[in-house]
Amino acid sequence: MKNRRKSILAFTSFIVIFALLLNLFSMILIPKDNKMSKTIRGFYEEKKNSLDVLFLGDSSMYRSIIPAKLWKENGFTSYALGAPSVRTYALYYLLEEALKMQKPKVVVMEVNCAFNDHKYSMGNKRKIIDHMKLSMNKINMIQDAAFQFSLTDKISLLFPVFLYHNRYNEINAVDIAETFGSPMNDTKGFISSYKQKPYKGKTNYMRASSQAMFDANSKKYMDMIHDICKKNHIKLMLLKVPGAKEWNQSKKEAVELYAKERHLPYLDLNTNMEKNIDWRRDTNDSGVHLNIFGAEKVTMELSQYFRRHYRLKKTTDQEVITSFNKAYRLFNEKRKSYKRPVKTVTI
Numbered sequence: 555m556k557n558r559r560k561s562i563l564a565f566t567s568f569i570v571i572f573a574l575l576l577n578l579f580s581m582i583l584i585p586k587d588n589k590m591s592k593t594i595r596g597f598y599e600e601k602k603n604s605l606d607v608l609f610l611g612d613s614s615m616y617r618s619i620i621p622a623k624l625w626k627e628n629g630f631t632s633y634a635l636g637a638p639s640v641r642t643y644a645l646y647y648l649l650e651e652a653l654k655m656q657k658p659k660v661v662v663m664e665v666n667c668a669f670n671d672h673k674y675s676m677g678n679k680r681k682i683i684d685h686m687k688l689s690m691n692k693i694n695m696i697q698d699a700a701f702q703f704s705l706t707d708k709i710s711l712l713f714p715v716f717l718y719h720n721r722y723n724e725i726n727a728v729d730i731a732e733t734f735g736s737p738m739n740d741t742k743g744f745i746s747s748y749k750q751k752p753y754k755g756k757t758n759y760m761r762a763s764s765q766a767m768f769d770a771n772s773k774k775y776m777d778m779i780h781d782i783c784k785k786n787h788i789k790l791m792l793l794k795v796p797g798a799k800e801w802n803q804s805k806k807e808a809v810e811l812y813a814k815e816r817h818l819p820y821l822d823l824n825t826n827m828e829k830n831i832d833w834r835r836d837t838n839d840s841g842v843h844l845n846i847f848g849a850e851k852v853t854m855e856l857s858q859y860f861r862r863h864y865r866l867k868k869t870t871d872q873e874v875i876t877s878f879n880k881a882y883r884l885f886n887e888k889r890k891s892y893k894r895p896v897k898t899v900t901i
Contacts, residue, residue, distance in 0.1 A: 590681040594681075603657045607633075607662060610661060611640070614843060622878065622882040641771065644695075670769065747845045752833060
């Protein structure tokens with residue numbers, strides 16, 4: 555009986571050690587030279603319970619909201635946590651992960667992801683999952699049927715070493731260093747573009763539209779996000795940033811109905827768009843995303859909105875103050891090289 559117990563213990567120990575080694579080699583081999591790596595990994599480096607506001611969403615969100623500027627204008631701390639083409643079911647697990655480290659007073663969900671009807675590629679899924687720490691939340695995420703992962707996908711997501719093993723001869727000091735702690739993300743999740751590529755479509759894009767519906771999983775996971783916020787006494791707010799190519803009146807009305815039924819605040823910055831965003835200059839890709847000039851306008855409007863609707867006290871933690879002051883200084887240094895003035899949005 556004793557020998558059997560010893561054998562079981564030895565086998566279990568071997569499996570655990572083997573899994574830990576696979577995870578370590580996976581973390582070393584995962585590429586860390588992309589923007590999403592810095593966003594996800596950088597989030598883990600924020601001081602525990604230091605963030606007042608957490609922004610969730612796809613690229614529409616993190617290209618439109620500048621946490622460093624919100625800090626300068628209002629004095630509250632925030633982070634733009636998202637990924638390209640992200641779905642609501644992925645945001646749910648991102649929020650679960652975030653709440654292990656942070657207790658934000660407000661979670662702001664950008665709702666474009668509720669209507670994403672184009673393919674959610676494996677590459678975009680990996681941009682989130684690869685950079686999350688191994689935990690039950692990550693395992694549950696990989697197992698969730700909404701992602702439609704095959705068994706092979708699940709194994710490579712759990713242990714990315716099986717996908718990236720050919721990178722062994724590319725490993726450098728950055729790979730090793732960032733395996734044991736990534737540098738803090740000084741943009742706090744914001745990804746900027748100074749390019750200008752005008753939108754040439756109709757400026758009244760909000761008026762003409764067909765019936766819009768949430769995709770199959772959106773409402774389910776939005777409700778789950780709502781539930782976890784209520785459970786943790788967090789205020790949930792819905793937001794839509796300007797988007798000439800992907801937004802319309804029908805989508806706005808669908809979100810308005812959802813928000814009304816659940817008593818959630820909803821701010822749609824596409825309202826009165828002709829007065830707010832100059833689509834000739836404020837977009838970097840013909841109306842899909844905003845560039846830095848459009849992002850500053852949106853950030854200024856959010857600054858005013860938060861001032862009116864939320865009472866967020868400025869932190870007295872010197873470490874956090876130093877971090878966000880640095881973020882704003884770096885943002886401002888880059889911004890100064892561009893002369894075009896930015897006007898405040900008026901909704």
